[in-house]
Every structure is written in structure tokens, then in C-alpha cells.
Amino acid sequence: MSFYNELENHVHEQLSRRNFLSKTSLGLGAAAMASLLNADNSMAKKPVQAAGEAAGLPLGHPHFAPKAKRVIYLFQSGAPSQLELFDYKPKLEEMWGKDLPESVRKGQRLTGMTAGQSSFPLAASKYKFAQHGDHDMMISELMPYTSSIVNDVTFIRSMFTEAINHDPAVTFFQTGSQQGGRPSWGSWISYGLGSDNQNMPSFVVLLSKGRPGDQPLYAKLWSNGFLPSVHQGVVFRSGPDPVFYLNNPEGIDRTSRRRMLNSLAKLQQGQFEKILDPEINYRMAQYEMAYRMQTAVPETMDISKEPDYIFNLYGEESRKPGTFAANCLLARKLIEKDVKFVQLYHQGWDQHGNLPNDIKTMAKSVDQASAALITDLKQRGLLDETLVVWGGEFGRGAYSQGKLTRDNYGRDHHPRSFTIWMAGAGVKKGFVYGQTDDFGYNVIKDPVHVHDFQATVMHLMGVDHEQLIFKHQGRRYRLTDVHGKVVKPILA
Numbered sequence: 001m002s003f004y005n006e007l008e009n010h011v012h013e014q015l016s017r018r019n020f021l022s023k024t025s026l027g028l029g030a031a032a033m034a035s036l037l038n039a040d041n042s043m044a045k046k047p048v049q050a051a052g053e054a055a056g057l058p059l060g061h062p063h064f065a066p067k068a069k070r071v072i073y074l075f076q077s078g079a080p081s082q083l084e085l086f087d088y089k090p091k092l093e094e095m096w097g098k099d100l101p102e103s104v105r106k107g108q109r110l111t112g113m114t115a116g117q118s119s120f121p122l123a124a125s126k127y128k129f130a131q132h133g134d135h136d137m138m139i140s141e142l143m144p145y146t147s148s149i150v151n152d153v154t155f156i157r158s159m160f161t162e163a164i165n166h167d168p169a170v171t172f173f174q175t176g177s178q179q180g181g182r183p184s185w186g187s188w189i190s191y192g193l194g195s196d197n198q199n200m201p202s203f204v205v206l207l208s209k210g211r212p213g214d215q216p217l218y219a220k221l222w223s224n225g226f227l228p229s230v231h232q233g234v235v236f237r238s239g240p241d242p243v244f245y246l247n248n249p250e251g252i253d254r255t256s257r258r259r260m261l262n263s264l265a266k267l268q269q270g271q272f273e274k275i276l277d278p279e280i281n282y283r284m285a286q287y288e289m290a291y292r293m294q295t296a297v298p299e300t301m302d303i304s305k306e307p308d309y310i311f312n313l314y315g316e317e318s319r320k321p322g323t324f325a326a327n328c329l330l331a332r333k334l335i336e337k338d339v340k341f342v343q344l345y346h347q348g349w350d351q352h353g354n355l356p357n358d359i360k361t362m363a364k365s366v367d368q369a370s371a372a373l374i375t376d377l378k379q380r381g382l383l384d385e386t387l388v389v390w391g392g393e394f395g396r397g398a399y400s401q402g403k404l405t406r407d408n409y410g411r412d413h414h415p416r417s418f419t420i421w422m423a424g425a426g427v428k429k430g431f432v433y434g435q436t437d438d439f440g441y442n443v444i445k446d447p448v449h450v451h452d453f454q455a456t457v458m459h460l461m462g463v464d465h466e467q468l469i470f471k472h473q474g475r476r477y478r479l480t481d482v483h484g485k486v487v488k489p490i491l492a
Contacts (some may be wrong), residue, residue: 013383060194067426067492068387069196071189071457072331074370075389076362077170078214078349081411082397082419083440084125084359087157088138091438092124092398094396100399104441111164113352113401114412120399122439123409126356135430142363145371151381151430152374153423154490156442158434160395161415161450166215166350169393169415172450174221174343176479183225183470185454186341188479189226189461190231192468196338201234201301203341204334206327210348210365211358217345226472228282233343236330238322240267242301254294300333313376315368325369332376334388349392352401353410374423383424391420398439417443420453426460426492433490451484459486 083089085420102429114120129138131151146153163169168178175182183191186203195202205222217446222233252260265284272280281446303318303326310329311318318325324346331342346366351358370390377383395418396411403409423429435445458479465480 019163028145039327045450057453059192062193062366063464063467064462066460068424068457068460069385070335070338070340070342071387071461072335072344072373072388073185073389074328074344074346074366074373074391075170075173076349076366076392077217077345077347077409078351079169079392079394079396079413079418080349080362081125081351081359082157082417083353083396083398083411084127084355085140085143085363086155086419086421087417087436087440088129088437089398089438089440090141092440093123095122096124097121097404100439100441104437104439108416109164111413114397114399117401121404122398123400123404123411126207126407127360135432137430137432138237140363142360143367145368149371149374149423152378152432153429154427154433155421156433156453157339157417157419157436158445158447158449159391159395159418159420159441159450159453160447163394164413164415166393166413167218169413170215170217170221173393174455175223175225176451176481180218180220180223181225182477183227183479184220184222184233185223185232185457185479186222186233186343187227187231188468189341189458189463191227191470192463193340193461196340200297200334200337200339202339203231203233204339205233205235205345206320206330206342206344207237208324208344208346209325210324210346210362212348214347214350217347221345222343226477227470230282230285233341236297236301237438242297243294278408283401300337301330303329303333310376314372317365318369318372324366325372328369328373329376332373332380332382335377335382336380349477351396351410352412354408355396355410356407365455377424385425387422387424387426387457389420389422389457392418394418395440398441414441417441427490428492431490433487446489448487449483454480455484456487456490460491 080389082136083092098121100122105120125140127142130147131137132139132147137150137155139147139150161169161172163172163178171180172178174184174187184203186205190202193202203222207217208437222235224230224232234243268280268284306329314325314329317323318329320326324344327344331344334342348358348362348365360470374383374388377386377388394413394415397414399411401410401412417440437444438483458465458468465478465484469476469478471477
């Protein structure tokens with residue numbers, strides 16, 4: 001009997017140890033939920049501690065003093081042609097219609113749409129470029145409003161990626177991996193830095209289209225992946241119900257919903273104590289957030305009280321919910337509510353044919369509002385603490401896809417070089433970084449990889465990309481995987 005008594009004591013000891021470890025580590029989720037359930041207005045400006053810890057880091061706080069408190073990412077889905085917008089190449093006009101030299105192409109990978117072409121005729125932009133700003137930056141006539149703010153902008157003309165098709169390329173920018181399932185950028189920020197507003201999500205997604213018939217977008221781009229579900233992006237849509245299932249169903253008032261949530265919290269807490277699954281507490285935190293959002297979201301999404309001069313600044317399209325211009329205006333309102341990461345996706349840039357006509361349409365749909373956002377933030381004193389990013393998943397090639405004429409040509413995907421711009425907190429003003437060759441085909445100076453770009457934005461938010469880690473299925477993950485370096489020359 002002594003053997004069985006000893007065994008029983010050992011089992012009880014192990015169970016007690018497991019119970020203690022579980023409740024002190026996973027139990028942090030319960031603490032996070034409790035802080036949400038008992039929040040009051042006096043806590044509104046204090047960071048919410050992110051649930052859980054990784055690598056011993058105190059989540060919910062930056063690793064060092066941040067330059068940017070929040071990010072607005074104007075993602076141009078479909079890949080805008082840098083050769084028509086920001087990367088002026090007179091050599092293409094000089095060699096119009098001639099074949100792209102093999103010494104330039106260097107046997108680089110092509111998509112299936114142009115790999116079978118017998119020739120690669122060079123195509124200069126139909127549109128003219130001119131110098132703008134204090135440093136004479138060359139900007140296309142398609143972007144007159146953007147031309148007016150170049151003194152506040154850093155252009156990175158040397159971006160590159162390994163992804164050559166849209167879905168893996170967009171996924172790579174948003175999650176750090178070409179394959180789905182990883183946490184999105186905004187989710188990493190939410191996980192690492194928490195929230196500054198108890199009544200709004202820290203990661204919000206806005207969607208718009210410049211023209212019909214373009215590459216689709218998927219929820220995996222704003223998914224929390226393997227991070228706790230409280231960190232997933234929340235899509236705000238145009239219309240009377242900006243967030244699905246946020247409003248109370250018919251016959252349920254706010255008081256009734258409060259009673260329901262209180263009862264559900266007791267049931268869920270009992271369930272948590274039995275199985276110790278932290279996702280139970282994360283889900284309750286989401287329910288509580290939704291309850292508070294019932295008041296905060298309609299107020300934020302209501303742009304009817306904006307003065308006429310603001311609508312004039314952003315353009316007439318800003319009066320139409322769901323447009324890029326209206327979403328830029330909403331982005332400003334969201335960061336005023338201390339939302340940390342606002343992600344705009346604007347579709348329509350995939351132009352394999354009829355590029356001169358289609359890119360004109362797309363440029364018009366974004367130019368005024370993008371520039372207006374910078375101007376609006378600046379005049380409100382918000383640009384110094386907000387980072388704005390503009391760009392797509394890759395660039396466009398120097399040669400024409402299909403038949404080439406002066407008025408009609410297309411451009412295939414080009415991952416080896418493209419342009420993005422950044423403005424605001426922590427980056428230099430009126431600055432150009434990186435350089436491509438005379439054909440805009442290869443980076444010849446200061447290359448910037450997608451992971452470098454991600455590391456730099458994280459750095460501006462006070463996050464060391466090598467230290468923000470989450471352990472999943474026995475492996476430690478981060479947004480930049482095992483790559484990435486901060487691009488220090490662009491930092492102010």
C-alpha cells in the first residue's frame with residue numbers, strides 16, 4: 001500500500017503544480033479579461049496589457065521610445081506601376097520598342113503571362129514627369145496632389161520581393177510569409193503594444209475599389225493567425241452596419257445585452273477554470289469590446305459633421321461612403337480615437353493591358369485623398385506621431401505585355417524593383433532612398449527587402465522586430481521570420 005500512497009501523493013503534487021503554472025501563465029488571459037470587464041473612463045488612455053508574454057518581454061509596452069504612436073497603411077492592391085508614377089526612366093523613351101537587353105533581364109523569373117513572349121519591347125510611360133519640392137523630385141503628372149506634399153515624404157525606390165504573383169506577394173507584405181496562416185502585421189502590433197482605447201479595436205481594416213474586376217482580397221490578410229483572437233483585424237464597412245453583428249437584434253436593448261454578457265461571463269469563467277483554455281477569456285474580451293463599440297463605432301464612422309473645407313480637401317468622393325477618399329477621412333478619425341493600426345486596401349491596380357487608361361483612373365481615385373490625409377494630419381498636429389505608408393505588393397516591368405502602341409500597352413508583375421512612400425513620424429522629409437537601373441528593372445543602390453521594410457516600421461513604433469516573438473507548435477515566430485534589418489538612413 002505504501003507504493004500506491006506514494007504514487008497518489010506524486011500525482012496530486014504534479015496536478016497541483018500544473019494547476020499553479022496554468023493559472024499563473026494562462027491565467028494572465030483572465031486578468032486581461034477582468035481589466036476589460038471592469039474598465040472605466042479613467043483607464044481610457046492607459047495601454048491595455050496584451051494577454052500573455054513571449055520571450056520574457058512585457059507585452060503591452062514598446063521596447064524603446066517610439067517615434068510613431070500609430071500607423072495608417074494605404075495598401076494599393078494589384079501593384080501600381082512605379083514607371084508611370086514615381087520612377088522616371090528617360091532611357092525607356094530613347095529605346096522605345098526595342099527589346100529589353102538580356103544583360104538587364106539576366107534570366108530572371110517571369111510569370112506565365114509573359115514567359116512565352118518572343119520579344120520584350122521596352123515601353124516608356126505615356127505620361128510626363130516633372131520636378132517637385134525642395135529637392136526636385138521627379139513625379140508623374142498623374143499625381144499632381146502627391147507632388148504638392150513631396151517635401152513631407154520619403155520615397156523608397158529600391159523595394160524588392162521574392163513573390164511574383166499577387167496572392168503570395170500581398171500575403172508576404174501583410175504577414176511576413178507568402179503562405180497563409182501567419183498573423184497579420186496589425187495583429188502583431190496589437191499583440192505587442194496593446195490598445196490605447198478601451199472602446200475601439202487596436203487594428204481596423206477599411207476596403208475600397210478604384211475600378212471593378214481586380215485581384216480579390218482575403219480575410220487571411222488581417223487574420224490573427226496563431227495569436228489570440230482578440231488581435232485580429234476588425235473590418236469596418238460602409239453603410240448603416242459598419243461592423244457585422246455589432247448591433248443588438250430586434251427585441252434586445254442595451255440593458256438586456258449587459259445582463260446577458262454578465263451571465264455569460266460567469267459561465268465562461270467556470271468553463272475556463274475547468275479546462276484552462278485562454279481562448280475562452282479572449283472571446284469574452286471580444287464580446288465586451290463589441291458591447292462598448294456599439295456606442296463608439298457609429299460616432300466615429302459618422303462623417304456628416306465634418307466641415308465643407310475637409311470634404312473639399314479630400315475631394316468630392318470623400319462624401320461617398322466606401323470610397324478610398326472616404327476611407328482616408330475615416331482613417332484620420334480612427335487614429336484620433338487612438339486606433340493603433342489602420343489598414344486601407346484599395347483594389348484596382350492590376351493592369352496587364354490598357355495600362356495608360358486604367359492607371360489614370362486609379363491615380364485619380366487615390367491622389368487627392370492620399371495627399372489630403374498628410375495635409376489634414378499635419379494641420380492637426382498628428383503627423384508627427386502618425387506614420388503613413390503608401391504602396392503595393394510589387395512593381396511593373398519595363399517591357400510591354402502583349403502588343404505595344406503609344407496609347408496602349410500593359411506591364412507584367414515585377415518583384416525585383418518598385419517604389420513605396422512613407423510620411424510622418426520618424427522618417428525624413430523630402431528624401432529619396434535607393435535607385436534602380438536605367439530601365440527601372442534592377443535595384444542598383446540601397447536595396448530594401450519586404451522584411452527590412454517591416455522591421456523599420458516596427459522600429460518606428462518602438463518595437464524590436466527580433467524580440468516580438470510568439471511560440472507556436474514548438475517554434476518561435478516573428479513577423480520578419482529570421483530576416484530583416486532596420487533601414488536607418490531613412491530615419492529622421
